[in-house]
Amino acid sequence: MPHYEPLPEMCNGLDDDCDGDSDEGLGVSVTCGVGACAKTIVACTDGTPVDCVPGTAGTEICNGIDDDCDGSIDEDYQGHPTTCGVGACASSGTSQCVGGAHTCPPARTKQGAAASQTGDESGRT
Numbered sequence: 001m002p003h004y005e006p007l008p009e010m011c012n013g014l015d016d017d018c019d020g021d022s023d024e025g026l027g028v029s030v031t032c033g034v035g036a037c038a039k040t041i042v043a044c045t046d047g048t049p050v051d052c053v054p055g056t057a058g059t060e061i062c063n064g065i066d067d068d069c070d071g072s073i074d075e076d077y078q079g080h081p082t083t084c085g086v087g088a089c090a091s092s093g094t095s096q097c098v099g100g101a102h103t104c105p106p107a108r109t110k111q112g113a114a115a116s117q118t119g120d121e122s123g124r125t
């Protein structure tokens with residue numbers, strides 16, 4: 001009886017587990033990193049192991065993508081004063097990032113929009 005201990009198949013171009021195929025099952029796609037840093041590589045190419053190295057983290061912007069690769073999407077978005085709409089629908093406030101898109105704050109019913117009247121009647125004689 002053959003007495004050998006097959007090794008686990010490793011990425012080396014050899015048939016480590018002695019089943020007639022070299023590096024079988026190792027040329028699989030591997031994904032690493034999260035968000036924008038996610039990479040998908042083939043773990044074994046031509047007998048050479050390929051390390052999956054995540055991409056470089058970027059700056060979080062409002063785009064529905066986890067640019068800085070911390071697992072949260074658009075979490076660092078800083079709203080900025082903005083105005084949108086026209087006429088009675090005009091609305092101003094702080095922009096928001098919803099679903100990867102800048103959104104204008106929802107128009108609200110006018111609340112005390114009437115400017116406080118200055119009772120400043122200048123000198124009449």
Ligand SMILES: [Ca+2]
Nearest residue numbers: 015017019021
């Ligand atoms: Ca094999």
Ligand SMILES: [Ca+2]
Nearest residue numbers: 010012014023
């Ligand atoms: Ca092998």
Ligand SMILES: [Ca+2]
Nearest residue numbers: 066068070072
């Ligand atoms: Ca993030």
Ligand SMILES: [Ca+2]
Nearest residue numbers: 061063065074
């Ligand atoms: Ca983002």
